[in-house]
Amino acid sequence: MQKQALQPYLDWFDVYVADYHEKAGENASFVERKQRHTMRVLDHVREIIKESGATQDLCEAMEIAALLHDVGRFPQILDTNTFDDRVGYDHGEAGARILSETDLLDSLPMDIRGVILSTVKYHNRAALPDNLGPDALLVLEVVRDADKLDAIRNNLKYLNPDALHGKALKSGLTWHDSEFSPVVYDLAKSRKLIPFGSINWSNDFILFLCCWIYDLHFNYAFTQLKESGNYKALLAKLPDNTLISEVKAQLWDDLNWIIVKS
Ligand SMILES: [Fe+2]
Numbered sequence: 001m002q003k004q005a006l007q008p009y010l011d012w013f014d015v016y017v018a019d020y021h022e023k024a025g026e027n028a029s030f031v032e033r034k035q036r037h038t039m040r041v042l043d044h045v046r047e048i049i050k051e052s053g054a055t056q057d058l059c060e061a062m063e064i065a066a067l068l069h070d071v072g073r074f075p076q077i078l079d080t081n082t083f084d085d086r087v088g089y090d091h092g093e094a095g096a097r098i099l100s101e102t103d104l105l106d107s108l109p110m111d112i113r114g115v116i117l118s119t120v121k122y123h124n125r126a127a128l129p130d131n132l133g134p135d136a137l138l139v140l141e142v143v144r145d146a147d148k149l150d151a152i153r154n155n156l157k158y159l160n161p162d163a164l165h166g167k168a169l170k171s172g173l174t175w176h177d178s179e180f181s182p183v184v185y186d187l188a189k190s191r192k193l194i195p196f197g198s199i200n201w202s203n204d205f206i207l208f209l210c211c212w213i214y215d216l217h218f219n220y221a222f223t224q225l226k227e228s229g230n231y232k233a234l235l236a237k238l239p240d241n242t243l244i245s246e247v248k249a250q251l252w253d254d255l256n257w258i259i260v261k262s
Contacts, residue, residue, distance in 0.1 A: 009064050012104050013038070013071075020074035027077050034073045037150055042066040044146035048218045052142060058135055061112050062142045065119035069143050071095040072120075084171045085124060086196075096121035115139050123147060126195065145221040148212050152230050155209055159202070159237055175202045178239045187211070188247050191254065203244070206237050210251050219262045222255060231255055
């Protein structure tokens with residue numbers, strides 16, 4: 001996308017974030033974190049675009065959707081004091097609603113506007129609705145891959161018992177060096193995604209993140225996970241007992257196998 005074409009959206013986003021930053025009080029650092037997260041997701045999306053084979057219009061939609069995907073996060077932290085969507089605030093739905101109430105996307109073709117709004121609305125769903133058109137699905141896959149890459153990076157930073165649960169770290173985790181849930185282990189061993197509701201222990205959450213390799217779509221995403229060292233660092237957070245070592249080896253082999261194959 002030409003740099004100047006994204007500029008009106010960047011300008012809108014800066015004003016939008018500055019407004020929440022001003023009102024955030026003790027949550028100002030969380031507003032800043034989400035702003036930095038957004039820009040890193042945009043960078044990842046720009047890399048994925050190079051291999052996406054998408055039309056110019058859709059590439060533009062990918063960049064705009066990346067920039068706007070988390071607009072619901074800013075009112076969420078101010079209104080609910082948490083980033084936990086399970087307390088009755090879906091930041092994807094809220095973001096789509098906020099954007100629909102502005103004229104920001106009005107100059108775009110109707111179908112592209114719909115693709116962007118669907119991406120914002122559904123980007124945080126565990127499973128996507130099955131009635132999405134191919135364009136919306138492609139843009140969602142691009143943004144969701146990019147979002148996961150930065151979420152893994154961020155979680156690595158805050159995966160410790162002292163991180164603020166519900167803000168830096170997901171809420172509802174019990175921190176423990178070695179405990180894990182058998183059902184979560186079995187899902188990881190079967191190369192399945194782990195439902196958030198199954199997570200009890202911190203190791204369950206780490207396995208949940210590790211299993212995201214089974215929900216990525218683009219070569220860049222797999223390669224970035226490996227070359228950044230983030231996947232290795234994530235696996236290193238798991239304990240070294242015999243059972244977990246087995247699944248760790250499988251996850252690492254799977255990532256490498258996918259990279260070689262793609
Ligand atoms: Fe995000």
